Amino acid sequence: MSMHAYPAVSLPPADADYTGDAMSNAKPDPAAHGLDQSSLSHVLGYQLAQADVPVKKIFFKYIGQPLQLRPVEFTILMLIANNENVTQKQLSQALAVSAPNITILLDRLAERELVTRVRNETDRRSQHVLLTRKGATLARKAHEVSLTMEQEVLKHLSDAERGMLIELLQKVARHRRI
């Protein structure tokens, strides 16, 4: 009656019969705050959420605070910067953010004069979203900072581990294609 479908590697904390006392572990997870998390160690969603805590904190330190950008806003700027004539519909689909939410997000960015909307003349229902000069400058800065930020996020991982982590996450994300 094994709890884990996959083989234990070096770090995972406990096995199926582990019932008590998280502190008896040689390397207790600091994130656990002394709690036994063995019944959650196989739950990917839990591990994603735990990993997201320091990642968000570091994002806020490097980009959120200094550049006044939330993650979704940062992502939108990156996508607009790298895609000519992107429409709101495309952003909505690519970001899996509802159309009303995209409207509100772009309203806010437009109010800060970071983006503008230009009506698509070949199909006047849609609009192209563009960076202003100010927006392009901020996007460039944000991308630059993101490179430094990732060094802190992943500083305890080797280059091979970083690549492996990204690749495995993308493999999981591939489910979304369904």
Add this chain to the structure above:
Amino acid sequence: MSMHAYPAVSLPPADADYTGDAMSNAKPDPAAHGLDQSSLSHVLGYQLAQADVPVKKIFFKYIGQPLQLRPVEFTILMLIANNENVTQKQLSQALAVSAPNITILLDRLAERELVTRVRNETDRRSQHVLLTRKGATLARKAHEVSLTMEQEVLKHLSDAERGMLIELLQKVARHRRI
């Protein structure tokens, strides 16, 4: 000032700088929805959000809907089930959820008669959170289902890859200080 999660985004191309590894033969995906997302491929928070999309979807199918538990509620039940005399403060820290939010979450679980609070007699400021009989039954069921759920979440990964992914996420989570 609240930070909202990275948006759910479709797959970006694989990291071009990653020199590869025998463990995975993943190849770059065609840009989703015709958008170039390469400027985000190195951003871990973005990759976490992507992976979280199918993970959440499958969670709701297996646990969220059938057992009427949101992810944070599921997690709380698991932690209470495996930790005697856990306090709200411990839950708050372990889950990185604010104290007021823990209060509200436990209020809701208590209203469903899944948990009870018992004043700690040695330090009457704190309370121990316990599962009721009904809560223990639900927690057992939820844990059982979570094992099946993970098989679907990770069905595209080999056993070695699953272990590696969990291990790497825990390594990132270890950044947490507090």
Add this chain to the structure above:
DNA sequence: TATTGTTATACTCTATAACTATA
């Protein structure tokens, strides 16, 4: 004075429906 937990408040994200303007 500090800590545990609660209450109150405000702001954000999300989901949905209804609306417009175009096609």
Add this chain to the structure above:
DNA sequence: TATAGTTATAGAGTATAACAATA
């Protein structure tokens, strides 16, 4: 009739401050 985008609204999540009880 279908699509792109907007507006309106309600629900849920979370952050913060102020507060109570206890240490």
